[in-house]
Amino acid sequence: MGSGVAYRDNIVLTNAHVVGDKAQVEIILADATRTPGQVLATDTVTDLAVVRTERTGLPQIHYRTELPRPGETVIAIGSPLGFENTVTAGVVSGLHREIPGSAKQTEALVDLIQTDASISPGNSGGALLNTRGEVVGINNAYMKPITGAVSIGFAIPTSTAVDVADQLLEHGKATHAYIGASLGRVTSALDTRLGLPVDHGAIVLAVDPGGPAATAGIQPGDVIVQFADKPVRTVEDLLGHMRGTEPGQNVRTTVIRQNQEQQLTVTIGQQSD
Template sequence: MGSGVVLREDVVMTNAHVVGETREVTVAYADGSRSPGTVLATDEVTDLAVVRSERGGLPVPEFRQELPQPGEVALAIGSPLGFENTVTAGIVSGLHRQLPGSAAQTRSLVDLVQTDAPISPGNSGGALLDAQGRVIGINEADLPPETGAVSLGFAIPSATALDIAEQLLADGTATHPYLGVSVRPLTPPIKEKLGLVADHGVVVGAVDDNSPAASAGVRAGDVITEFGGAQIRTVEDPLTALRKTKAGESVPLVVLRDGQRHEQAVTIESR
């Protein structure tokens, strides 16, 4: 079970992990009624999905495409643990957040809105609203108490969600900026094994053939220390920086190789 946000009068947006591999779902409404729904398309990179409901005439909320500011009121709406029509309140705690260690499992948990409005299983795919009732994000994840976290929830920004949802509705797919490298953390054992002197960055494990990174001369074993003007410290940082680029854009990339600093421009592609 998860939550959703009306995108069009007969289309609901939710998280891809809510629908999984299912293509026929049941959509429950605030008035207690239900109707069949069909999953039209999903995007694993951003963890978004669009569902067509057999019921039309659904009220479409206003989406706020500019980012909220930290300290603004945030309201999370959804069905946490099956408790339908639940509203929890908090504030926007931060922007451009990423979940540490998430890159090994998914590319979706980067460039998120952070909130302390309680988000629980079942909230996924629901709306994060501002004080005027505008959608500022699609609830995505929380850090459970066993991690030591208290009130750490995350949402996909509205602008990202709308862009991907419209692409999915247009042709069933979404394109994303593409660099073409796989990276791993710059841990002390790796630094010692490879004889690296960098104090921050990520190690390039592999470079895709004919990729933007390959064309720019990036090699396996390089240490990426900066990308798009941002310092790189975790394996999630390149994903966050890449999200802010567009296909055709020339982006500066700094690597350390054999103890020497190399700066080159990478022309981003999409796929």
């Protein structure tokens, strides 16, 4: 059992691991009615899936594509352990997280939202909402208590969920631009510690050996300030610009390295399910 969110009139968005390899599922709606669901497509790279329901007229929900801010109040809704319509509340604990030990080091999951709103088995695929009722993320995973963690959960940002869901509905699969770099946010504390010449951009934390970034000459410590001739002030900017590129495309990239601006060319790679 898992959770899901209405996406279109007869489409539900959920996690790929919730539907597994099933072609048919049963959906229990908030009013307790049941309807058959057909799994249209899944994407294991981002752990997202779209399901078509026989019942139409699902409510229209606003998906907020801007990332929430750390400290912002959020609400998780789902059916943890079979307790239907369960609501838990907390705050956004952090952004741009990766699940420790995860084998998926992908650009699509570089900006996971961390929250302390309680997420339990069965919450996966449910909505993470802000106080205005807007979907800001799709609940995805949590750190188990056996690890010593307390209230550490993760959600896929809405910007990623919407992009992938639309691709799955249109093409039956999702393709992800890939540059092979782990990215971080430039903060004032980081700026002071490293003596960065800029107060914005996406700092490169690591590069995949042999990946597009490494091949282009990008190094850890570089700050990407322009990508595809568009300014990069945040990690979200870079991810958004990447979604507008195609695999094989040569993209001019400006980085700051040791107080010097350098122009590099990155050949976009491809990552797909």
